[in-house]
Each structure stands twice: as C-alpha cells, then as structure tokens.
Amino acid sequence: MSDAALIDPDAARAIATGDHGDPFSVLGMHEDGGNLVVRCFHPEAEAVDLLDAETGSLVTALKPVEGAPGVFAATVPERRKRFDYRLRMTRGGETWTQADPYAFGPCLGEIDEYLLGEGTHGRLWEALGAHVITHEGVKGTHFAVWAPNARRVSVVGDFNGWDGRRHVMRRRSATGVHELFVPGVGDGVVYKYEILGSGGQLLPLKADPVGFGSEKPPQTASVVRDLGRHEWTDGEWIGKRSDLQRIDRPISIYEVHLESWRRVPEEDGRPLTYREFATQLVAYATDLGFTHIELTPISEYPFGGSWGYQPVGMFTPTSRFGQPDDFRVLVEACHDAGLGLIVDWVPGHFPSDAHGLAQFDGTALYEHADPKEGYHPDWNTLVYNYGRTEVTNYLIANAKFWFEEYHIDGLRVDAVASMLYRDYSRKEGEWVPNVHGGRENLEAIAFLQHMNEAVYGESAGIMTIAEESTAYPGVSAPTSNGGLGFGFKWNMGWMNDTLRYMAEDPVYRKYHHDKMSFSLHYAFSENFVLPLSHDEVVHGKGSLLGRMPGDEWQRFANLRAYYGFMWGHPGKKLLFMGGEFAQRAEWNHEQSLDWHLLETPPHAGMQALVRDLNGLYRSAPALYERDCKAEGFRWIDGGNAEESIFSWIRYGAEGSAPVLVMSNFTPVARSGYRVGVPVPGHWAERLNTDSAIYGGSNQGNAGGVKADAVAAHGCEQSIEITVPPLATVFFELSEV
Known part of the structure; x- marks a missing residue:
C-alpha cells in the first residue's frame, strides 16, 4: 500500500x-x-x-x-x-x-463533560489537571486542560523533549477541554502546555491552571503529583472542629509568612521546610497559646516580593518549602497539637506572568477583555471574570480543594473590598458600571455567596474570613439573609483607629479618645476578627513597637497596654509574627525575624505577656462566648477622655464569671481609683500588663479586691483599685 x-x-x-x-x-x-x-x-x-x-x-x-x-x-x-x-x-x-498515547480512549466521562460544559463541576480538580492513573491496563498520567479557543494544545516536558508536535491532546469540542493519557509518565514529571491560538499563533508555554505540583521558583513548570498517596490521621480533629471554630469559642490567630519566620543561618539562611515548620512553628504557636496559625498565601507564586498574593498555581502548595505531602505533614502536625490552620486565599486577581492564566488560550479566558474590568491598577494584575461560569467554577472548586485535599480549617479571603466594587481604586471613566448603573460588582458578590455556600455546605466545621475594609453590609451574614456568607470579617476600622490613637503622645490622647471607643458602635454588626496583620508592619509603617511613642520603657508599656486592650475587646484576635516579642525592625520578607531579641528582658517579657493573654482569653468564657453579641459587652466608663482611661465589662453565657477590663493610656498611675462593678463579691486580678514579669513597674492590686456597697458608674457597688501607668488590667469575679 x-x-x-x-x-x-x-x-x-x-x-x-x-x-x-x-x-x-x-x-x-x-x-x-x-x-x-x-x-x-x-x-x-x-x-x-x-x-x-x-x-x-x-x-x-x-x-x-x-x-x-x-x-x-x-x-x-x-x-x-x-x-x-x-x-x-x-x-x-x-x-x-x-x-502509544493515541491507542487509548478518553478518560473523561459523559457526566464530567456535561458538568464542565455547564460550569458546575463541583470537583473540578478530579477532572482537570494531571492525574497519575492506570488507564486501560496501562500506568501513566492523564492530562486535561480547559482552552476552548485554542487551535491546538500539547503537553510538553522532558519526556518528549519539550516538542509540542508529539503529544497533541484530544479536544472535547463541547467543553473546550483538551485531554490526553500519556503512558509511562508518573509522579515527579515536569510539564507545561504548548498552545496554538485560534489564529495559529504560538503562545508562551503555560503552567497547568489545575496543576498539583510546581517547580521551585524561579522555574515555572508544573510537576505531576499523585494526590492519592497520603493517609490522613487527623480524623479526631476533624470530628471536633465544628465545636472549636464557632463564633462563641476562643479564636486567637498567629499570622505567619513562612519564608521569613525563621531561617537556618548555618545553611546560607535558607527558609525552613514544611516538615521543619511541622515541629518548630507548631510547637512555638502551641506554647504561646494561639488556637490557630494563619499562613500568607501558599498557592504557588512566582514573585517572592508579592508574599504569595499574586499566585499562579492555585492548586499547589508552593514548592519553596517542599512537596504537597510535606505540606500535609504540617497540616496534621497542627491538628495533632490542637491548632487550626488557616490559609490566605486570593480569588480577586492574578498576575500577568506569561506562564500563567493571562491570555491562556490566546484570548481573555479567565480575565475580562476590557481593561476597565480586567486590569487591577493597584497591583498591576488581572481581575477574574466572575460573570463566566467556568471561571467561578474554577475558583469555587479551588476553595473546596484546599479543604478536601489538604484538610485546612479556614480560608482568609484577601482583598474582598476590591472585588465588591467596580470602581475600586479607579477614577471616573476608568470603570464599567453594573447592569443597573451602579458600582457594585454583582457577579463578584454572587461568586462570594456561592463560594461560601459550597464550602460550608460540604466541609464540616470550616471557616471563611473576609479581609473587607468598607462598610459593605452583611459580610458575615448568611446568604439566606442577603449576606455574603463569611464566617468572620476582619475589623479594619478598629485596627486603623486604634493604631492612630496609640501613635499619639499620651498628653494628646484625650483629644482622640473616640478612636478607641468608636468601634463599639458597630462591634456586633459582623462577626469580627481584630487584626494586627502583616500590612501594619511594612511599606514604611515600621514595627508595632516602633509606632509607640515615648522613651524605651514607655514604648514597651504602650504596646503591652494596647495588646491588653485588644484581648479584652470583643472580637477574635490575630497577631502577625514578630509582634508577639515586639520586633523592632519593620518586617522584611527576605530575612528571618530577629529572634535574638528574646535574649533581652523587654522582648522576652512581651512574649510572656502574649502567652498569658492567650491563656486568660481561653480560660475566661466572658472574653469569648459573646464576642459577637451586644449583650456580651457593657461600658463601665468609656468617656474618661481627660485621664485616657477606658473600663468595660465582658459577659459570657449564663453562669460564666464576668470580667472587668481597664486600660490606662497615660504614664500616670492612678491609686485609689474607684470603678463600678455590676456584681458584688471578690474580683481577682487575673492579668496586669504592668507586671514586672512583663517588664512593667509592678503596680497592681495584690491579687484582687472586694467590691464595696458604694455606687459608681451607674453600678450599686464598686471596687477601689490602683490603675497602673500605660497598662491594661483584667479582673474576674471569683467569689460572690
């Protein structure tokens, strides 16, 4: 022939x-x-x-x-x-x-194809990406990628000399998905996709949008990783998680940027690995009494200077610290220690790196074609097209993926405000109104609601937290009531107001008294987390300690008093790494925290204070049970601007002992100070930030005081105490 x-x-x-x-x-x-x-x-x-x-x-x-x-x-x-x-x-x-790869039939079934075409595949990662399987009796890897406008898609790697002619994929015309089973390819193989656009133009090689592994930056290829090998042992934690992450439970979060938390100086200052974090970081956070660790984004990201907030590999933990199973070891170590693990998640934008999602198949596939909708001016990034079902399917499936495949306990969703408003950081004429002529991004709102419904509906006991800086209503309200459906919202207003107050010299604080009290006007409108995050110690802001006024002693005392105020204030707690021992320098993502500072008493004292604040917080139900309810808070005296003193009562559920919190933000000690209390009896001094063990002047109340039948501050009884300088003191009713 x-x-x-x-x-x-x-x-x-x-x-x-x-x-x-x-x-x-x-x-x-x-x-x-x-x-x-x-x-x-x-x-x-x-x-x-x-x-x-x-x-x-x-x-x-x-x-x-x-x-x-x-x-x-x-x-x-x-x-x-x-x-x-x-x-x-x-x-x-x-x-x-x-x-021969062309001897095999398709791997994707009719149901997969239907759901992919509809944009409703709830387990998208099981259909797309690179899966090590046995197909028709042969071991290999099934590759599948969505590129509906591509003329041709090939998988390339070392196994075919990066020759895009050799493994051209089968196009599933109804969905725009291209798939190919490549026999003999297994775990650890490096690959990318070579794509011809509809006009025949050869695009830059693309990493897999649903890839489960990646090369270590600056290399940018995807890596085949078998997700089915790990045997989880954290069933006990998962079973009780629902009880530990409710709004009426203590939640104190230690925020960590893995690359700069601690390094190994003996090995050229390399960062720790996931497995080293599983021992060192977990033990440290546990010792300090935190309930959760939160990681800045770990989805693979090419530019270290983005701190992970410009991810490319949404379905893979960054390879900077190890492989996917190594990250799972860290998750299990957290759970074994009784710690929840929260991961920052970035569904608001993505970088324009050539190997990423930008113009993925030669068209604006994941992003908007119009830069007025598809370009983010703040970060020089691209905005997801939330009006496209395949794109929202991709993002919602990614959220579910982290809960299901990596057993994380929460997602802190980054930059939610930038998603909610079409005119965010845009001038007039630089944005496109919604169908009603308004500024709200209706498609992004619907996406966030559907995402929260999906993850809360399918993963028991998890939480989602919104970083949202505006007054958008109902961020943590149920979607059934028109809310966005988040479990919690960062209280950015509290953070900004209180830090501005603390930066004032004490002599002028009386003129800014409302900055500390204003948050109580809205404290129960959402389920709030009080954040002192990484954003507060970068870009010339200095460290938290560096923002405190006064001499050396006063700066430490101010920060101790401020932490006491924060732990006594309604809302869950979040503290960025280094803050717990009063890091002096502004955070630098390229180097380790200054751990040597702990060799000096003031810094060791600050660390001891944070440990004890967490201990008190977890042991006193009044400080957390009604965090999100107005009946859990009562001002005793919120208007003493002249002396810059604040006093309030925290209430727990019925039967819990109330806690009196007092903060003095002047360097003047107040002896014989009478403060009203709602219940007669003995009030034990549970914690005093002026204690000598923290570096304070050790002025206090000899362990506690008994209430007298003397009316004060609207109460029928009161206690007479010493209010230490620049300090916060906690009293708990111990005997009636």
Whole structure:
C-alpha cells in the first residue's frame, strides 16, 4: 500500500509540523477499507516496529512517510480486529518500547463533560489537571486542560523533549477541554502546555491552571503529583472542629509568612521546610497559646516580593518549602497539637506572568477583555471574570480543594473590598458600571455567596474570613439573609483607629479618645476578627513597637497596654509574627525575624505577656462566648477622655464569671481609683500588663479586691483599685 493510501499527505505534513487539530483521527490504530492501519509520529526515531503487547512478538515494521519527517505508518498484515500493541523505536544503537498515547480512549466521562460544559463541576480538580492513573491496563498520567479557543494544545516536558508536535491532546469540542493519557509518565514529571491560538499563533508555554505540583521558583513548570498517596490521621480533629471554630469559642490567630519566620543561618539562611515548620512553628504557636496559625498565601507564586498574593498555581502548595505531602505533614502536625490552620486565599486577581492564566488560550479566558474590568491598577494584575461560569467554577472548586485535599480549617479571603466594587481604586471613566448603573460588582458578590455556600455546605466545621475594609453590609451574614456568607470579617476600622490613637503622645490622647471607643458602635454588626496583620508592619509603617511613642520603657508599656486592650475587646484576635516579642525592625520578607531579641528582658517579657493573654482569653468564657453579641459587652466608663482611661465589662453565657477590663493610656498611675462593678463579691486580678514579669513597674492590686456597697458608674457597688501607668488590667469575679 502506498504512503498516500496509508495516510493523507496533507494530514501527514500537518502532524509533522504540529498543525493538526485532531491527531486522534489520524494517529493510532484505525480500520481502513477492511484493513487495520497503524500510524505514529516519533521524530526522534529512525525506525519503528509494531509489537503485539500480549506476546511481545513483532507484527510489522512501520514505514517512514515521505515528506513528513517523523511520521510512520503501516498496514497490519493478516489481522482484522483491533488488538493491544506497543511501539518499538530504534535510533542508532538504542532501542526502547512504549505504549502509544493515541491507542487509548478518553478518560473523561459523559457526566464530567456535561458538568464542565455547564460550569458546575463541583470537583473540578478530579477532572482537570494531571492525574497519575492506570488507564486501560496501562500506568501513566492523564492530562486535561480547559482552552476552548485554542487551535491546538500539547503537553510538553522532558519526556518528549519539550516538542509540542508529539503529544497533541484530544479536544472535547463541547467543553473546550483538551485531554490526553500519556503512558509511562508518573509522579515527579515536569510539564507545561504548548498552545496554538485560534489564529495559529504560538503562545508562551503555560503552567497547568489545575496543576498539583510546581517547580521551585524561579522555574515555572508544573510537576505531576499523585494526590492519592497520603493517609490522613487527623480524623479526631476533624470530628471536633465544628465545636472549636464557632463564633462563641476562643479564636486567637498567629499570622505567619513562612519564608521569613525563621531561617537556618548555618545553611546560607535558607527558609525552613514544611516538615521543619511541622515541629518548630507548631510547637512555638502551641506554647504561646494561639488556637490557630494563619499562613500568607501558599498557592504557588512566582514573585517572592508579592508574599504569595499574586499566585499562579492555585492548586499547589508552593514548592519553596517542599512537596504537597510535606505540606500535609504540617497540616496534621497542627491538628495533632490542637491548632487550626488557616490559609490566605486570593480569588480577586492574578498576575500577568506569561506562564500563567493571562491570555491562556490566546484570548481573555479567565480575565475580562476590557481593561476597565480586567486590569487591577493597584497591583498591576488581572481581575477574574466572575460573570463566566467556568471561571467561578474554577475558583469555587479551588476553595473546596484546599479543604478536601489538604484538610485546612479556614480560608482568609484577601482583598474582598476590591472585588465588591467596580470602581475600586479607579477614577471616573476608568470603570464599567453594573447592569443597573451602579458600582457594585454583582457577579463578584454572587461568586462570594456561592463560594461560601459550597464550602460550608460540604466541609464540616470550616471557616471563611473576609479581609473587607468598607462598610459593605452583611459580610458575615448568611446568604439566606442577603449576606455574603463569611464566617468572620476582619475589623479594619478598629485596627486603623486604634493604631492612630496609640501613635499619639499620651498628653494628646484625650483629644482622640473616640478612636478607641468608636468601634463599639458597630462591634456586633459582623462577626469580627481584630487584626494586627502583616500590612501594619511594612511599606514604611515600621514595627508595632516602633509606632509607640515615648522613651524605651514607655514604648514597651504602650504596646503591652494596647495588646491588653485588644484581648479584652470583643472580637477574635490575630497577631502577625514578630509582634508577639515586639520586633523592632519593620518586617522584611527576605530575612528571618530577629529572634535574638528574646535574649533581652523587654522582648522576652512581651512574649510572656502574649502567652498569658492567650491563656486568660481561653480560660475566661466572658472574653469569648459573646464576642459577637451586644449583650456580651457593657461600658463601665468609656468617656474618661481627660485621664485616657477606658473600663468595660465582658459577659459570657449564663453562669460564666464576668470580667472587668481597664486600660490606662497615660504614664500616670492612678491609686485609689474607684470603678463600678455590676456584681458584688471578690474580683481577682487575673492579668496586669504592668507586671514586672512583663517588664512593667509592678503596680497592681495584690491579687484582687472586694467590691464595696458604694455606687459608681451607674453600678450599686464598686471596687477601689490602683490603675497602673500605660497598662491594661483584667479582673474576674471569683467569689460572690
């Protein structure tokens, strides 16, 4: 049979040049006029033999096709029925045998195809990405990627010399998904996608949008990772998580940027690995009494200076600290220690790196085509098109993926305000109104609601937290009531107001008294987290300690008093790393925290205070049970601006002892100070930030005081105490 009879010459040339959009119609085994014809493309081979897979015997030699280098074809002699075969290649003195990827049927089923086309595939990561499987009796990897406007998509890697002609994928026309099973490829193989746009233009090689592994930056390829190998042992934690992450439970979060938390100076200052964090970080956070660790984004990101907030690999933990199973070890270590793990998540924008999602198939696939909607001026990034169902499906599935595949306990959603408003950081004429002519991003709002419904509906006991800096209503209200459905919201107003107050010299604080009390006007409108986050110690703001006024002693005392105020204030707590021991320098993401400071008493005292604040917080139900309810708070005296003193009562559930909190933000001690209390009895001094063990002047109340029948501050009884300078003191009713 002639070459022309074995293969159409134009098709052969298209295969050889990588310009054929449907290689499965040509390559592999086909019935042709009652004969079986086998065709393959192997440009690295000089000769190709067809072998019977069952017996290993030679069936026939394939002939090279003239005018199409690398294309081989042959009629199968004396056979009429399809059979399992292998291809044996020869080049020089080297011979190797492999299965033909074009001999295999599709891996994606009809249900997958339907859900992908509809944009409702709840477990998208099980359909797309790179999966190590056994398909039709052969081990290999199934690759699948969404690129509906591509003329051709190929998977490339070391296994094919990065030659995009050799593993052109099967297009599922109804969905725009391209898939291919590549026999012999397994865990650890590096790959990317080579894509021809609809006009035939060759795009930059793309990382897998649903890839489960990645090369260590600055390398940018995806890596095949088998997600099914890890055997989880944290069932006990998962079973009780629902009870530990409610709004009436103590939640104190230690925020960590892994790359700069602690480094290994003996090894050129390298960061720790996930497995080292599993011992060192977990033990540290546990010792300090935190209930949760929160990580700045760990989805793979190319630029270290973004701190992870410009991710490319949304489905893979960054390879900077190890592999996916190493990250799972860290998660389990947290759970074994009784710690929840929260991960920062960035669904608001993505970088324009050539290997990422930008113009993925030669079109604005994940982003908006119009820069007024698709470009983010603050970060020089691209905005997801929330009006496209496949895009929101991708993001919602990603949120579920982290809960299901990595057992994390919470997502802190970054930059929610930038998602909610179309005019965010845009001038007039630089944004597109919604269908009603308004500024709200209705599609983003719907996405956030659907995301929260999906994760809360399918993963028991998890939490989502919104970083949202505006007065948008109902961020933590149920979607059934029109809210966004988050579990908690960062209280950015509290953070900004109180830090501005603390920066004032004490002599002027009386003129800014409302900055400390204003948050109580709205403290129960949302389920709040009080954050002192990484954003407060960068970009020239200095450290928290550096923002405190006064001499050395006063700066430490101010910060201790401020932490006491924060832990006594309604709302869950979050403290960025370094704050717990009063890091002096502004945070630098490229170097370790200054751990040597703990060798000095003031810094060690600050760390001891944070440990004791967490201990008190967790042991006194009044400080957390009604964090999100107005009946859990009562001002005793919120208007003493002249002396810059604040006093209030925290109430827990019925039967819990109330706690009196007093903060003095002047360096003047007040002896014989009478303050009203709602209940008679003995009030034990539970914590005093002026204690000598923290570095204070040790002025206090000898362990506690008994209430007198003397009216004060609207109460029928009161206690007479010493209010230490620049300090916060906690009293708990111990005896009635």
